Structures are given as C-alpha cells and as structure tokens.
Amino acid sequence: MASVSSSVQKKFQPVQVPNPNKESVFSEYSKLLDKEINGWLLEKIIKHSNKTCVFKCSKKEYDEGNETFRFFKRYCAMKMIRKGTYDSDTSFENECLILKHIGSCYKKSVYKMYLPQLFDFKKTITYNYLFMSLYGSNLEDIMRRSSEKRLEFKSWLLTIESIFTGLKALHHINIIHLNLSPKNIVVDFEELGRQNKRVVARIIDFGLAMKVNFDVYKKDIKLDIESSACGTYEGNQIGNFYYRSLYLHRGFSPHYRDDIFSYLYIIMKLYSGLPWSEKDDEIKVREKKMTVTSDELKSYLPKYMGEIVDYILKHDYFLTGDYDYILQYLKHFIQLTGINWNDKCDWEVKTNLLKCW
Structure with missing residues (x-):
C-alpha cells in the first residue's frame, strides 16, 4: 500500500475528530x-x-x-x-x-x-x-423503509443471485464471512446508480471474517444436523444469532456451510420472513432452528426454490460444483420468470428506500 505523503499528513493533522459526547454529533462531523x-x-x-x-x-x-x-x-x-x-x-x-x-x-x-x-x-x-x-443502503434499511417490509419479487431474485455469486467468490479464496445478514449486504450508492447491471448487491463488513486453511474441496468435516453432540469452539457466539447457522449455535468450528445456512435464512427473510421472530432471544431462535422442518422452511420461499432448500439441508459441506449448481438454478429461475438484468430494482424506482436518514 502506498505510503502517505508528508503533504497529506500535514493536511490530516489539524483535523479535529468529533466528540461523541457533544449534543450535536452531526454538526461536529x-x-x-x-x-x-x-x-x-x-x-x-x-x-x-x-x-x-x-x-x-x-x-x-x-x-x-x-x-x-x-x-x-x-x-x-x-x-x-x-x-x-x-x-x-x-x-x-x-x-x-x-x-x-x-x-x-x-x-x-x-x-x-x-x-x-x-x-x-x-x-x-x-x-x-x-x-x-462506495456503496449505498443496506437491505435491512431498504426493507424497513418499504411498506411491504420485504423486497419485490423481481428485486429479490436478482439480489439473491448477486449475493450467492459474491459468497462463492469469498469461499474460493478461503474466506468465511460469519456475519451475513441483510444489514451487511448493500446496493449501489444512489447518486452513482448501478455500476454494473449484473451486480445488484454486495457483501460488506468483514470484521468477523476468517481466512481458513482448508478449501471448498475438503470432504472430511461432516456432521449430522440432528445429532445431539456439541462442539467446543470458543467463538461460537460470533455473528448475528438471528441468521447464525445451527452448527455455530452448537459450538462447532466455523466452516463454509455456516455462510450457506446464513444465506438460506437471508433469502427467506428478504422474500417473506422466517419461522423465528426478531423478538425471540437467542435460546428461542436456536430451539426453533433445531425443530423446524424442511417443508416449513420451503413455505417461506417460492415453490420453485424448494429444491435449493433440500440441497442445502442435505449437504454438510460444499464442493465447487455445489456453488455452480445453485447459481445455475438461480439463473434458470430468472430466465423462467422473464426478468431482465436491465430491469430496475425497488430502490432504483422508489428512491425514498435509499435515504440514509
């Protein structure tokens, strides 16, 4: 990384940083x-x-x-x-x-x-x-500002394809995000517009991410999701428990599958909701994740996505082909619905969804 020039350092030094205890923080910023x-x-x-x-x-x-x-x-x-x-x-x-x-x-x-x-x-x-x-609003804020509290179908489908492509890219360079949620997925900045028509949303916030020493080809990390066994990983409370995988709830070491399960919960939330409520505490959310059936999970998504739910639930680890399979499935779904990448998303039409305050 290039070193900071002396002229820039001189410009930087006199800048007074805001005091968060002052009454008007915005004025100080x-x-x-x-x-x-x-x-x-x-x-x-x-x-x-x-x-x-x-x-x-x-x-x-x-x-x-x-x-x-x-x-x-x-x-x-x-x-x-x-x-x-x-x-x-x-x-x-x-x-x-x-x-x-x-x-x-x-x-x-x-x-x-x-x-x-x-x-x-x-x-x-x-x-x-x-x-x-530079990016814009996150999906959590966009849903909160929407009268329907969810994404419209067209925007939802284009968004979840973009998210999974980004997730595949992360995993193939041995990075696990571990804190996926609608709050950490953003769209393009409103004043600049969509920078690439095929990229609707991007994953951000890598403060909890991990670079691991095993890749997506590794097959020997398996776990029966119905097992009563628990792991001993000390960092098992990482990430937003609302979207945390059951493996992490049980204390198993982080793996690519944890992001995949978070992805499943996110696309359900963006489409219609989840079996657990935001009012539920961590214990209640974990209990519901342990008892929820595949049919119940499918009920929160379009019928066509049922195969994806089964595919994720039946694979404790992910191989390269698994990502490609899901991506091709999503692309085919986009083609079947007649949605075009040039179509505008919710926030590109209803600009009030992008307001930052």
Whole structure:
C-alpha cells in the first residue's frame, strides 16, 4: 500500500475528530466536510451515529489512457470508527487484512465487481479510518423503509443471485464471512446508480471474517444436523444469532456451510420472513432452528426454490460444483420468470428506500 505523503499528513493533522459526547454529533462531523484525509476529499455524510460516520469521498486521478479527459473523479466511502467501539483494533485490522486479500486475489477477475475494495486505511489515537468502495443502503434499511417490509419479487431474485455469486467468490479464496445478514449486504450508492447491471448487491463488513486453511474441496468435516453432540469452539457466539447457522449455535468450528445456512435464512427473510421472530432471544431462535422442518422452511420461499432448500439441508459441506449448481438454478429461475438484468430494482424506482436518514 502506498505510503502517505508528508503533504497529506500535514493536511490530516489539524483535523479535529468529533466528540461523541457533544449534543450535536452531526454538526461536529459536518466540520470535516471539504477537508482532505489521506488525499480524499470528504464531500458528504452518508450515515452517522455517535460512534461511527461514513463519508462519501472523492479524489482526482490522472488517466493516461484518455487523451480527451486526462483527469477523472474517483469515489470511495470513508468509514470513521471510534476506537473501543468496533471490537477494539482487532476487528478493524482483521477487516483490513481480509479486504487486502480479496483485492490481491481478484485484482483482474470478474468477481472484483461483487466484493468491496480497500483503497487505504489509517489509525490515529482516537479513530480508525477505512477507505473502501462506495456503496449505498443496506437491505435491512431498504426493507424497513418499504411498506411491504420485504423486497419485490423481481428485486429479490436478482439480489439473491448477486449475493450467492459474491459468497462463492469469498469461499474460493478461503474466506468465511460469519456475519451475513441483510444489514451487511448493500446496493449501489444512489447518486452513482448501478455500476454494473449484473451486480445488484454486495457483501460488506468483514470484521468477523476468517481466512481458513482448508478449501471448498475438503470432504472430511461432516456432521449430522440432528445429532445431539456439541462442539467446543470458543467463538461460537460470533455473528448475528438471528441468521447464525445451527452448527455455530452448537459450538462447532466455523466452516463454509455456516455462510450457506446464513444465506438460506437471508433469502427467506428478504422474500417473506422466517419461522423465528426478531423478538425471540437467542435460546428461542436456536430451539426453533433445531425443530423446524424442511417443508416449513420451503413455505417461506417460492415453490420453485424448494429444491435449493433440500440441497442445502442435505449437504454438510460444499464442493465447487455445489456453488455452480445453485447459481445455475438461480439463473434458470430468472430466465423462467422473464426478468431482465436491465430491469430496475425497488430502490432504483422508489428512491425514498435509499435515504440514509
């Protein structure tokens, strides 16, 4: 990663970071607008809280291949995180390492479009800063703002295909996300529009992700989901328990299958809901996951998706072919419904779904 120039450091040093104890936090964050940090100009506040703030940033870059327009504007999102509120420095540094690994593996790959890029990062005494791909609202916020509290069918189908493609890309470079939820899946930033018509949604937030030393071909990690046995993995409380796999609830070591089960729960939630309620505590959610039948899970999805539910439930591990099978199944479903990738999604038509506050 390129080192920060002395001129940029001088620009950065005088910037006063917001005090989350002040009455008007937004006003304090606003003082950073039109200033530069690490060469990025802070243009707009996308989202904020007392502990974090996300800015839309830009910088001018020189394009040697374009003789007409030598300079172009490059955008990013700067996530500003107060230390001690992001699982300390550990999650921040872990996310940086994971994003750097993604970037090195998919620098020239088509999968680059499905995953965020890390442009830069900076640590100070009070705040950590991540400069990464600029995206828009997450699916949880979009559903919350929707009168139906779910995605329309067309948007749902295009979205779940994009999510699974991104998940396949992660797993094939030995990364398990471990915190998949609608809150950690985002669409393109509203002012820039869809950057690629085939990419509707992307997975973000890799603070809990793991890079493992076994790949998707490994066959010797099997477990009967009905077994009463429990594992001893000390990190079994990781991730959002609402979407956590039953394997992690029982304390087994993380595996690719955990993300696959989270994916299943997410696509059900986006379509109609889940057998457990958001009002249920972790114990209640775990009990329902242990007793729910495949037919009940299928009832929360279109009938055509029943085969996918069975396929996931019957495979304790995933091989390369499993991902391709599910992706081809989803693509065929899109073709059967006559949906086109040029069709607009909910949030591209109803712009109120994209408001950040």
